[in-house]
Amino acid sequence: MISPKLFYDELNNHGVEFFTGVPDSLLKSLCAYIADNTPAERNIIAANEGGAVGLAAGYHLATGRIPVVYMQNSGLGNTVNPLLSLTDKLVYNIPVLLIIGWRGEPGVKDEPQHLKQGLVTEALLDAMGIRHEVLVDDESALADQVKRATQYIIQTGEAFALIVRKGTFAPYKLQSATAVPLSLSRERAIQLVASSLSDHDVIVSTTGMISRELFEYREAVKQGHQQDFLTVGSMGHASQIALGIALNRPDRRVFCFDGDGAAIMHAGALAIIGALSPANYYHVVFNNGAHDSVGGQPTVGLNVSIPSMAKACGYKTVASIDDEEELKKELAQLKLYESPFLLEVKVKKGARADLGRPTTTPIQNKCALMDFLSST
Ligand SMILES: Cc1ncc(C[n+]2csc(CCOP(=O)(O)OP(=O)(O)O)c2C)c(N)n1
Numbered sequence: 001m002i003s004p005k006l007f008y009d010e011l012n013n014h015g016v017e018f019f020t021g022v023p024d025s026l027l028k029s030l031c032a033y034i035a036d037n038t039p040a041e042r043n044i045i046a047a048n049e050g051g052a053v054g055l056a057a058g059y060h061l062a063t064g065r066i067p068v069v070y071m072q073n074s075g076l077g078n079t080v081n082p083l084l085s086l087t088d089k090l091v092y093n094i095p096v097l098l099i100i101g102w103r104g105e106p107g108v109k110d111e112p113q114h115l116k117q118g119l120v121t122e123a124l125l126d127a128m129g130i131r132h133e134v135l136v137d138d139e140s141a142l143a144d145q146v147k148r149a150t151q152y153i154i155q156t157g158e159a160f161a162l163i164v165r166k167g168t169f170a171p172y173k174l175q176s177a178t179a180v181p182l183s184l185s186r187e188r189a190i191q192l193v194a195s196s197l198s199d200h201d202v203i204v205s206t207t208g209m210i211s212r213e214l215f216e217y218r219e220a221v222k223q224g225h226q227q228d229f230l231t232v233g234s235m236g237h238a239s240q241i242a243l244g245i246a247l248n249r250p251d252r253r254v255f256c257f258d259g260d261g262a263a264i265m266h267a268g269a270l271a272i273i274g275a276l277s278p279a280n281y282y283h284v285v286f287n288n289g290a291h292d293s294v295g296g297q298p299t300v301g302l303n304v305s306i307p308s309m310a311k312a313c314g315y316k317t318v319a320s321i322d323d324e325e326e327l328k329k330e331l332a333q334l335k336l337y338e339s340p341f342l343l344e345v346k347v348k349k350g351a352r353a354d355l356g357r358p359t360t361t362p363i364q365n366k367c368a369l370m371d372f373l374s375s376t
Contacts, residue, residue, distance in 0.1 A: 001170040002139055004033035010143055014150040016066050016097060018059045020044040020052040022265070024072030026101030026166055028295035031070065032174035035297065045297055048236065048265045049075030053082035057094045066153055070099040072294070073121045073163075074114070074233060083128055087159055095153040098130070098161035108166055112362050113207075113233030125161055132161035137168045174295075180302060182348040184324050186286045187213045187355075189345045190257065192324070193284055195221070196331040197255065202373070203228045204242035205257040207235040208293025209351050210286060214257060215358045226372035230358055230365055236265035239273060239283060246278040249373060253280050260287040260301025267309065273340050274314025281340040283310065288349045296349050310342035322346035 007030065011017070019038060023031045023045065034043050046052035049071040056067035071079070079098075087094040104110045104118020125132045131152060136145050149160045190213045194203065205211040211230040218225050229245075231238040242256035263270070263285050273281060289302035307318035316338035321327050322345075330343055358365070 001137060002135070002142060002168055003170050004030045004172045006139055006142060007146075007169070008033055008037060010146040011068065011097075014066075014146060016068055016150065018042050018056070018063075018065065018067045019070065020046050020055045020059075020067065021070035021099070022046060022049050022052065022072070022075050023291050023294050023297040024070070024075075024101035024103075025294040026072070026103065026164055027070055027099065027169070029169040029172035030099070030164075031295065031297055033172045034070075036175050045291075045299065047267065049078040050082050053079050053087060053096065056096045057082070057086055057092070060094050060096070066095050066097055066150065068097045068099060072101045073103055073117050074235065076100065076117070076121065076124060080124075080128065083130065083159060088129070089156070089158050093157045095157050096159045097149060097153060098132075098159055099135075100161055100163050102134075102163050102165050105165060111232065111357065117233075121163065130159045130161050132163055135162045135164045135168055137165065177296065180289060180348070182288070182322055182346055184322065184327065184345070184347050185350070186210065186288060186292070186347040187217075187351065188324065189286055189327060189347050190214055191217050192327055193255070193257070193331065193345075194218075196334070197227075197253070199227065201227065201253045201255060202242075202245055202249070202369070203255045203257055204231060204238050204245065205229070206231055206238040206259050206262040207233060208259060208262075209355060210257050210259055212355055212357055213351070216356055219356075224368065225358075225360060225365060226368040228365075229369050230362075232358070232362060236262045236269070238262065239269045240266075242283075243269075243273055243276065243278065243281065245373075246281045247276060250278070250280055252373070253282060254278075255282045255284060258283060258285045259292075260285060260289060260306065261291045261299045263306060264299055264301060264304075270310050270313040270315070274310065277314060277316065277340055279339050282334070283315070283340065283342040285342065285344050286347050287344050288347045290349050292349050292351065302346070307342055307344050310340075315340045315342050317341045318344075320344040320346065
C-alpha cells in the first residue's frame with residue numbers, strides 16, 4: 001500500500017501542486033489527503049472529467065507547470081475529446097498527469113457497469129497515444145515511478161497516466177469536512193417520492209446510491225423493479241434517458257431521480273429538457289452537496305440554485321424543500337404543477353452501512369422496463 005501523504009509529497013517534490021478532477025471511490029483516500037492539504041484554488045472538483053482537463057490546460061498555460069487530473073476510469077470517456085483535440089502533441093501539446101482509478105480491472109470482482117471500462121482502460125490509453133503505468137503499491141518503488149512520469153512529461157510535454165488498482169492507497173480520512181445542518185436522509189426521501197407514485201409511472205434513477213436505495217425500497221415493499229430504469233453507469237445522463245422515454249410515451253409520467261453531482265456533471269441537459277418541455281417530465285434532484293456515493297467529496301450543489309437553473313432553462317415549475325413535512329406537502333400537490341417540474345430535495349450526506357446493490361442484471365432491468373412500457 002502507498003500512503004497518500006508519501007505520494008502527495010513525491011508529486012510536490014517534482015513541482016506538481018495543482019489538482020483537479022472528479023472523485024472516485026478507489027482514490028478516496030488520495031482525494032481526501034489532497035483536499036486537506038491543498039488550498040482550495042489548487043484543488044478543484046470539476047463538473048466533469050473533460051472540464052477538469054480544460055482547467056488543467058488553463059493552469060499550465062498560466063504557470064508553465066504540470067497539473068494533475070484525477071478520475072475514475074468511467075470518466076475517461078469524458079476526457080477523450082480534450083485529451084485528443086486540446087492537450088495532444090498534434091494540437092497544443094499541453095502536459096498533464098492523469099491519475100485514474102481502475103474499476104473493473106480484469107480478474108477483480110466489480111459491478112457490471114465497470115466491466116467493459118475496466119477491460120479497455122489500458123487499450124483506450126494506448127489508442128490515444130497516452131503513456132501509462134500501473135501505480136506501484138510498494139512505497140520503496142514510488143519515488144522512481146513519480147520521477148519517471150514527471151520527467152517524461154517535462155521532456156515531451158505530453159500526458160502520462162498512472163492507473164490505480166483497488167486497495168493501492170492506505171486509508172486516510174478527510175479532516176476538513178464541513179457539516180451541513182440537514183435532517184432528511186436521501187434514502188427516506190427516495191422512499192417518500194417512490195411510494196407517492198402510481199404503478200403506471202416510470203422512474204429513471206441516477207448512478208450510485210440513489211439507484212441502490214431505490215432498488216432496496218422496491219425489495220423492502222415487495223414490488224418488482226419493472227417501473228425503474230437504474231442508470232448504474234453513464235453518470236449525468238439519467239435525465240436524458242428519462243427525456244427520451246417521456247417524449248415517446250406522453251401517456252406516462254416519467255420521473256428522473258437525479259443527484260446534484262450528476263445533474264451538474266452534464267447540466268446542459270436542463271436546457272434540452274426545458275426547450276422540449278414535455279408535459280409528463282418530473283425531475284427530482286436529491287441534493288446533498290456531495291459526491292456521496294464515492295466518498296462524500298463536495299460538489300457545488302448547495303452553492304448554486306439548481307431550481308433557478310432549471311427555471312432559466314424553461315422548466316414550467318420548480319421547488320426546493322429540505323425536510324420531510326415539506327416533501328410530503330409537495331408530493332401531495334404534484335398533480336397541480338405544470339411540467340417539466342424540478343423538485344430539489346435537500347438531503348443530508350451518508351447512507352446505511354449495509355446498503356445493498358441491485359441483484360438483477362442491467363439487461364434484466366432493461367427487459368423488465370420495456371415489457372412494462374409495452375404492456376399498457
Ligand atoms: C463519468 C463518471 N465519473 C465519475 C464516476 C464515479 N461516481 C459514481 S457515483 C458518483 C457521485 C454521484 O454524486 P451525486 O450525483 O451527487 O449523487 P450522490 O452519490 O451524492 O447521491 C461518482 C463521482 C462515474 N460513475 N462516472
